[in-house]
Amino acid sequence: MDVSLLSLHWVYLAFVLLIIGFMVMRRDTTIVCIIGILALGLLATHSVSHSVGGVFSGFIYAIKELIGTILVISLIVALSRLLIITGINEVMISPVSRLIRSPALAFWIIGIVMMVISWFFWPSPAVALVGAVLLPVAIRVGLPALGVAVAMNLFGHGIALSGDFVIQGAPKLTADAAGIPVSDVLSASVPLVIVMGIVTTAVAYWYMRRDMQSGKLTMETGRTAPSAADTEQSQQPSGSLLTPAVKKAAAIVIPLLFALDIVAMFRLDLQGGDATALIGGTALIIMIALSLLAHRNNGLERATSYLIEGFLFGFKVFGPVIPIAAFFYLGDSAFTDIFGKVLPEGSHGIVNDLGLALAQTVPINTGVSAVTLTTVGAITGLDGSGFSGISLAGSIAHLFAAAIGSGIATLTALGQIAAIWVGGGTLVPWALIPAAAICGIDPFELARRNLKPVVIGLAVTTIVAMFLI
Template identity: 60%
Template sequence: MELELTALHWLYLLFIGLSILFLILKRDLTILCITGIVLIAYMATGSAAASISGIFTSFMFAITELLSIILVISIISAMSKILMETGINDYMISPFTKIIRTPGLAFWTTGILMMVISWFFWPSPAVALMGAVLLPIALRVGLPALGVAMAMNLFGHGIALSGDFIIQGAPKLSADAAGIPVTEVMAASIPLILVMGTVTTVTAFFLLKSDMKKGKFDSSQNFSQSAEVVKETGKEQLSIGVKRLFAIMIPLLFAANIILMFTLNLQGGDATALIGGTSVLILLFTSIAAHKQKALENTTKFLIEGLQFGFRVFGPVIPIAAFFYLGGGGFEQMIGTSLPDGSTGIVNDLGIALANTVPVTESLGVLTMTAVGVITGLDGSGFSGLPLTGSIAGLFGAALGSGTAVMTALGQLTTIWIGGGTLVPWALIPAAAICNVDPFELARRNLIPVVIGLTVTAIFAMFLI
């Protein structure tokens, strides 16, 4: 039985459209998203009290979903502060400064390393590893912090996560829903990801380089501010020998993390937890070595500063994330009532409705899969929409008699590039937070390259079916 769209679906779709318009106009989304939560909750429950309570419960749901990311970013920030204060950071990055001498080298080196690490451990822990080491180097050679965030984001949450060739979580979900082997999806995704990745990253780099030439970035600002802080606090707490020892041991500890992730098959949240725990230990040992009797107080000070940074960065995103989680699997927990029978979530219902209204031809099938991937990616998960795109690809493939694997791979790629973390603002927060840039500005920077990449990839996919 086909589910009919209700006024609730159309209201949610209206606020999605308004959110996109606000992003284009560079306006804040907080009031808009809170209004959307209230109106949707009232329409679903008919209760003014429930709609007002829905604001708080939706915020709680969003914070719960984002808490692990907030915490690991806060810890990494605290660790980075003490490494900079003691001067250990200078010794850690010195070997890379001999290799990375231009903004272009910084962009591509950061991106490629991020992609490789993300294949094995997924992007969130990779962001923590890469940002702490490569951001200061990139700033020194003139690449803006926003450029570093773009490189980590597009290569990690874009190229690596959309293929997921090593862990194979994404292709497994897609293949199972489409009713085809995982190997077929992975094989079909390789040319699509090559096209998407090449077009998007090259476009992003040239647009960034053009704006740098026009003087739109003060690429030294963040680094100079950090240098001033270090100069004021002093670097003389540790001897040169101890600094060099820490500069060697810290990368070795993170390298051991990578080995443990691989040998123990730690992924996602488990891998992030390992990185976070290691960062806390580094903070403790560095504080003890540098501050000795005052280590207790200074450790607490750095942790507080890190947590303040984390919540300051994530604070504006929580209301927006709450609204878009409303369209995914959190509706019942956030509002306290169920969606109509047969519904799989507001966003998925919209995707299914779109697929059911489009005639089945090769070109229209590809365009529909791209549109469904974009819509389902708006919940910010990247993975929650894969069963839907896979099942629709299976239906289209059966109707056409071919192309199931290509359309499944295209739906997977589109959903993850949009929702996995290159356009939805709260999904790309890890890279933005590590680089201390505005996540909404990062989303706007990614918009044109990703749209161009998706357009070229969709056209290319039509020739593969």
């Protein structure tokens, strides 16, 4: 076997560590990722032209993977701008304002709402719904946009997605790989999800309160652009566009339409991308109808201008992330799509190969098994998917449980939780973009804010798992 093919894994790992180091130093990682793609391409193809072309192909692959998220965020932004201009947002959020009266209430209420919606429809459409409605309220009571993003992120992409108790996509993958019933994984994951959720959100809240009191966390911390549901700081509402009666009617109809979306998702079993598409399409139709109603003769032109503004926002936010996502997608199936079938025979992708190699080099006992499953899950989550490596976690859990004689369901659930918390959208910056974009937050700043709580949560959850095996 070609030595250069074997070295792909080590070069990929070296660049991952280098990128993490640059993030810690708060330096931009775009150029590092592009160099990483070039280096992997040269090792894989031994061709300069293919390597250079691979950078462009990697960008295209990343855009294809992210385009659904880019579009729904752009459409929500377009609608939000119109709601601000017409003053409808003021009427919509007034009832919620009475309930959310402090930053603490804003953090926990937004998080719990996000978690419940994510259980049924996964986090991507939930981010658009929760952020557009509750972000202005949270900002008004003093919770920074970064704090809102943390709440949506940890409760949605963390707690809800890692357990996946309703849709059961994640436990089905891990259970099949481990050779056990889905119900066993679900039962075993309940205490681990509870521990992980309580520890992580409590630690995140404590850090947030401490930094707010010290002045380290302010209303502008991490802000890179006006949020998708920003307040009048960027645009003042124009009361002459709509009468108070029309504003009130719109404030009732718009949430009702999104509520009907939720009913449709449930009745038609719409999940993931299909659910996101329904939310995006509804936002677009509402925006067009309101533009025609508010601007009358200029409604057609203004609808287009709102749409353009939304797309400008979406691509401005995602622009710096596309090169980074392109590199990390190479850790999974994207490598073959971009550079051809050049990986060693029997390879399951660079990231999964690294996780499997780790599992095969450690001694096997209860404590080491738990730590290894957490580590393997975290490594396989580095591609930003969270789901790509959980089958590997299930397979490794099966091997370890056979060696120690027990704990297959707990180990499987532990690997699933680690993979999704890291890769599903709480630590990997290109995976947590939906929440960051809706809140107008730098995704790398959000990843840094999540890092300590998630690492502490994983450590505590791993220790608890040792006693449950």
